[in-house]
Amino acid sequence: MSSSKLDAKIPAGTIEEKWTKFRSTVHLVNPANKRSLEVIIVGSGLAGASAAASLAEMGYKVKVFCFQDSPRRAHSIAAQGGINAAKNYQNDGDSVYRLFYDTIKGGDYRAREANVHRLSEVSGAIIDQCVAQGVPFAREYGGTLSNRSFGGTQVQRTFYAAGQTGQQLLLGAYSALQRQVGMGAVKLYARHEMLDVVVIDGKARGIIARDLISGKLEKHFGHAVLLATGGYGNVFFLSTNAMGSNVTAAWKAHKKGAFFGNPCYTQIHPTCIPVSGDHQSKLTLMSESLRNDGRIWVPKKAGDTRKPSEIPEEERDYYLERRYPAFGNLVPRDVASRAAKERCDAGFGVGNSKLAVYLDFEANMMRYGQIEANKQSLQNPTKEKIREMGREVVKEKYGNLFDMYKQITGEDPYELPMRIYPAVHYTMGGLWVDYNLMTTVPGMYALGEANFSDHGANRLGASALMQGLADGYFVIPYTIGDYLSEEIRTKAISTDHEAFVKAEAEVQECINKLMSVKGTKSVDHFHKALGKIMWDKCGMARNEAGLKSAIVEIQKLREEFWKDVRVPGSADEFNPELEKAARVADFLELGELMCKDALNRNESCGGHFREEFQTEEGEALRDDVNYAYVAAWEMKEVGNWELHKEELKYENIKIAQRSYK
Amino acid sequence: MSGSGEKMLNLTLKVWRQKNSNAKGNLETHNVTGISTDMSFLEMFDVLNEKLINEGKEPIAFDHDCREGICGMCSMYINGQPHGPKQGVTTCQLHMRSFKDGDTITVEPWRSVAFPVIKDLAVDRSAFDRIISSGGFVSVNTGNAKDANNILIPKDDADDAFNAAACIGCGACVAACKNGSAMLFVSAKVSQLALLPQGKVEAKGRVLNMVGQMDEEGFGNCTNTGACEAECPKGISLENIARMNREYLSSSLTYVKK
Known part of the structure; x- marks a missing residue:
């Protein structure tokens, strides 16, 4: 049974009609009233910027806060591989249901069905919106959008812009935000950090922020407060997060009464550049999209010190292909990370530290080269010629990632396989929210990585961008009306x-x-x-x-x-x-x-x-009998928490042992 | 890390110190020892700052965030070049293997009227945000979009737009320019949107507004020196400036603001 303090407010009806019905019946705020309702948004990444632009377009008075010098710096910018959407442009059997199913299964049956289904439903509209904004996604020669594969799926539903998809999506949302700033509908507070939430009569009514240049504290009122402040992976010091990424805003909210959901769910990404020494300040991700074309292996002999090129094919252990023939190198992240750790712990790791495995592009470079040779009708091309042409194809797909790898390690990944190892990347846990994305403090919302809602115990690749933009563009503009329609009589409260x-x-x-x-x-x-x-x-x-x-x-x-x-x-x-x-x-x-x-x-x-x-x-x-619940923690005081449980009900997907074999 | 042949360096750093935007600044000399060639330039600064803190001194303020060359926040002017001697990288991606033992390295903030110093090596680049606000967008509200494959875009146009859109807004182009011009930054956004059908509707007004805002912010003019392109960590091409000039000229002759 769920705790009485947790009401997920999941609408009635079948899974397919919940969101449609909700949208059609949720209370609205008329345009005149919107003009006097103020919304504070903390964070300017995909979730924050898209929410700010959308709410301002609707007529709300919006204030946006970010600690960086510009909203465009938010860490969404660093997302590489892509964004999922159930468009089925590849005619390979994709559908809203399949994206929903893959996400629930990928999350190891620990996510809320209704939220995930809504995410799948709005995924297509996100791509439409971004294209309309001028986001330059990768395209085919015929002018249509291009797709690639990501882990944990058997369809191609990932849209991308080289290895810089997050950058392009964020710049799209940032442009939309800056347009509203230019029109005076959003007031922007860059180099400002939120240091507390103000709660009046049980409702979130504003924040305390510090102007990072002058050091002065400021008080800001809002009828609602939206936290889009990202994840807390930096608790590990070394992670793929930006240096400034932090938990502070979410934590202050937690201390003011917002329950924290599933804090232990951390995503360790399998393909990152290994740690090089004590001086290391952060870790760099090599996109999951590389697993489309890279094969992961270690030597079959423990402690093998030969160069990778000297190890013959039959002495290599392509352990993901061996253990998981159905998904091979494209198993979900948690599975791939653990498999790498298992091999390294058993003594099969490579490189000086022995805490690394190979990600090898040689086979696919040759395959692509052969395709190019066929296209150009080359008769009997040399092996070198084929490799050269294949190298160009790989360069076009992943050039920036290969350059980054070379810059950091001093090794050329076109010539040597990459050495990779898992690193902290994303946190599925976050502030507990209901279907409306509202925390347990009325008027306080959490969007994007800052909330716990959609990825269960493991997020699939290319789904973070999808969720951030879904929350900001297509969910909060509707769900916030449910709350603000009741607030139209609340006059702005003086910050005195x-x-x-x-x-x-x-x-x-x-x-x-x-x-x-x-x-x-x-x-x-x-x-x-x-x-x-x-x-x-x-x-x-x-x-x-x-x-x-x-x-x-x-x-x-x-x-x-x-x-x-x-x-x-x-x-x-x-x-x-x-x-x-x-x-x-x-x-x-x-x-x-x-x-x-x-x-x-x-x-x-x-x-x-x-x-x-x-x-x-x-x-x-x-253990589905005892742990099919969201753990939502209420802070009593530092070091003392009370556990509340939200029971997870699977009415549309049969809960099963996850298998990628 | 294996294979890279890690070495240790001892270096002399001359670093710009400036208390705040109103104070007068000066170069301060620091010696750092045992710097691994595998460190990034910013990790070398981490080591120096840790040392300063342990000595009870004030660490050097500098902007940085993602440390993987994409957020555009880091901004050091190293030995007379924005982001240092290596082509195609930001300061955070510049590694110490690009330097030799015993080198003296001078580190200054971006220098431009339009980028006032906040403290030490950190500058105020909000002028770039205001330029984007003046027109660097497509005016499409959320929910108005048609299916993404409705308008086909030739791959070459999409690729060119992407190459322009790869700008990270770091401001190295401005810092490199003897005139402190922001033409490369502005033209990258103008080009991206001018190349795509979605951006064409507003193209004329956009270029006029963005150039107008650029001038208002105090950026200098372009004299075709090309330092911006040479120093850009993302390889943004001068062709964008040429395209913007064409757009600007034709727009100023034909665009009538209603």
């Missing part, structure tokens, strides 16, 4: 209201506290220490003893942080160290909750792999 004054004072006190510790160790010292605990004990594989010790270690580290952190400079100036310190303080609380959640979930599902719960073949072993 005691709740604003109190929240501002609390933020000021926290800043003062950070500045006054004047300890001996840098913020990064604590962040790295936290990251190590999380990676070792709450990373790709977890167990009871490790999680229990991690909780104690994090508590100790948190205590030490508040006694010994050194934040240089002052609070009334541009001070990036102070910004980092405030974010790490929140990560130090979140890390404990993630371990607690992982400890509570006595099963393995998707990205959450508890070593105690696996099949004989080493696959994740779910």
Whole structure:
């Protein structure tokens, strides 16, 4: 049974009619009233920018906050491979139902059916909208849009723009946002960081933000507050997230009453450039799209130190093709990551650190070269000629990724196979939201990666972009009406209201506290220490003893942080160290909750792999009888949470052991 | 990392320090030792900042975020070149293997009237956002779109539009230009949208408005030096400037604002 404090507000009706009915019957706000309703949006990535543009177009008064110098910098920009949509342009059997099914299965049966079906339904309109904005997707010679494959699916439904799809989609949403800024419908606050939510009479009514240049705190009122602030992968210190990505906005909301859903669900992406040394500040992803054409292997002999080119075909172990013949190199991310870890742990890893596997393009370069030779009717081309032509095809598809790899490692991936290893990439967990994307605090919403809703325990590739834009363009414009239609009589509340004054004072006190510790160790010292605990004990594989010790270690580290952190400079100036310190303080609380959640979930599902719960073949072993629920945590005080459960009901998809074999 | 032949470097850095936009700045000298050739330029700055913090000094402020060459936030003027000596990379993707042991490296912020210094190496590039607001978009509200394959676009046009759209808005073009011109940045957006049927409807007004805003922000004019293209980390082509000039000329002769 679900907790009485959680009402997912899933509309009645069959899965196919829920969203259509909802849209047709949800309360509306008339244009005159929209003009006096103010909406605060924190974050300017795909979800935030698309929501801001859409709501402003509808007539709401919108304020957008981002900590970067421009909304275009948000980390959505770095998404490489593509965006899914059930268009069936390839005539290969795709449909809304199939995308829905793949997403539920890919999420290892831990996502909410109604939300995922809605996501599939609106996916096609996202592509239409982006094309209309001038997003230059890849095209075929006939002028139609091109598609490619991604993990966990057997159709080609991924739209892309070289290896820079996130950039192009974000610039589309950013353009739409800036258009509204130019028209005065959106007020933009760049280099501003949200440091608290203001709750009045149980409803979110505004935020406290810090102007990062002057250091001044500001109070902003809104009839509703939307958090589109991304994920919290940086709790691991090393991740593919941008340096500034953080949990602070979501965490402040959590501390003001928003429940945190499934915090332990972390996605470890299988294809990242391996760690090179202690100086490493972040990890770089090599897009999943590379698994379309790259074959993953390790030597069959443990500890083989030969160059990859000297290892003959029969002495290579293409372990994904061997273990999962049906999906091969395109198994979902959690499966591919664990398989890489298994091979490396068993001593088959490559490179100096032995914590890497090969991603090899040689076979496909030759295959593409042969196709090109056929196209050009070349008679008996040399092997070199074929390879050269194949290399050009690969370059057109993935050129920027190959360049990036070469730049970082100093090795040429056209000549040598890439060395890759899994790294923290995305967090499926996030603020608990109902069908309307509203958190447990009325008037406060969470969109995109910041919420928990659509990906269950594992996200499929090219679905983050889809969800971010679905939430912003096509979901929140409708669902927010359900709340704001009841708020048309609420006059703007003065920011002199005691709740604003109190929240501002609390933020000021926290800043003062950070500045006054004047300890001996840098913020990064604590962040790295936290990251190590999380990676070792709450990373790709977890167990009871490790999680229990991690909780104690994090508590100790948190205590030490508040006694010994050194934040240089002052609070009334541009001070990036102070910004980092405030974010790490929140990560130090979140890390404990993630371990607690992982400890509570006595099963393995998707990205959450508890070593105690696996099949004989080493696959994740779910416990659907006891754990088919969303774990929504309510904070009582730091270090003390109460668990609420939202039961997951599968009425349209038969819950089953996930198989990609 | 394996194969790259990691070496350790000792370097002298001359770094621009400036308290805030009103203060007078100066170059400050720092020595850093044991810098791995596998580090990125920004990781070298992390090491230096960690050292400064441990010594009780104030670390150097600089902008950075994604550290994979796509967000456009990092912006260091290294030995007289935006993003340093290597072609086609941003500062975050510049690795220390591009330097030699014993090198002296001078690091300054972007220099342009339109990009005032905020602190040390961080500058204010909000002028770029305002230029986009003046016309760098297609006026299509959410929900108005027809099926994405309704309008066929020749692959070559889509590819050219994509190449222009690959601009990351870092501002290296402005920093490289002796006139502090933003022509490459503006022309990349004008070109992208002019090349696509969706953008053609508003093409005339767009180019006039964006160029007008560019001038208002205090960017200089273009004298065809080509430094912008040479220093652009994303290889944005000068052809875009030529295309924008054509668009601008024909629009200013034929466009009547109603």
